[in-house]
Amino acid sequence: MAGAEMLVHWLRPAEKVAQLVVERRGWDHVETALANPKPILFVSPHLGAIEACGIHLAMRIPRQLAALYRPPKIKVLEPLMLASRDRENGLAAPANAKGVRLLLKTLKAGQTAYMLPDQAPGAGDGVWAPFFGQPAYTMTLLPKLARQFDATVLMCFAERLTWGRGYRMHVVPLPALSGEPVADATTVNAAIEDLIARAPAQYLWSYNRYKRPAGAPKPGEENA
Known part of the structure; x- marks a missing residue:
């Protein structure tokens, strides 16, 4: 279902x-954040309709929305994905050094960013x-960005209705x-769990959330 709706959302007018x-x-949290000059960091896990969530934000937020992404495994789909995410206020940022710099620039300008917090980062990240x-x-980039730019962090997802x-x-604010x-990683994971509890059947459980990236220490060995 996620794959089918993703293609539809890429091809359909924003x-x-x-x-x-x-x-x-919880949209009142968005309105409160927009009334403040601080940047906003929207955080959406692999839950519900990811593309619909991002497109809705890009169309309803009067700020630029830079979205961090990883290229799809099927390379021919990447131009289609980029064309969709670069529409209106959206700005696609690849999950590499270039994309992170784009995210930094966007947040520094007081704009907004969109991230998936449950992707396994590389070793050291x-x-x-x-x-x-x-x-x-669990990635450390999200808490680092939030602290560096004093950003308002809002957890969000688009739940499929029957x-x-x-x-x-x-939309739910991330705890301090x-x-x-x-x-901080524990706080983020707990917030993801709370979102999943609202629609557990719509989480991408097939994603290997527990894999150990090459070069990463074993659990409990970070300070060994």
């Missing part, structure tokens, strides 16, 4: 996709933190971060 979000819960009771190598009725957007990498 405003048509944005209109598929027929209900929004993460720490081990619990995720549903098991250690998962019978093709569209999507329900959920401490500045300690493992504690």
Whole structure:
């Protein structure tokens, strides 16, 4: 279902996709954040309709939205994906040094960014933190960006409604971060778990969240 709707969302006019979000819960947090000059960091895991969530934000937020992405495994799909994510206020940023610099520039300008927090980072770019009771190598980039730019961090996802009725957007503020990498990664993972609990059947459980990246230490060995 996720693969089929992704292609539809890439090909359909952006405003048509944005209109598929027929209900929004917690949108007042977005409005409060927009009333503040601080940048906003939207964080959406592999849950629900990822493309619809990002497109709705790009169409409804009066700021530039830089979205960090990893190229699809099917290379021929990348131009299509980029054409979709670069529409309106959207700006696709590859998950490499160039893309991170683009994210930094966007947040420094007081704009907005969109990230998936449950992708396994490369060695040295993460720490081990619990995720549903098991250690998962979790990115440190998100907390670093939030602290560096004093950004408002909003967790979000677009829940699929039954019978093709569209999507329900959920927006929840991320609890305060401490500045300690493992504690912050634990906070982020707990927030992801809370979102998943709202629609557990719509999480991409097939994604290997618990893999150990090449060169990364074993759980509990970071300080060994």
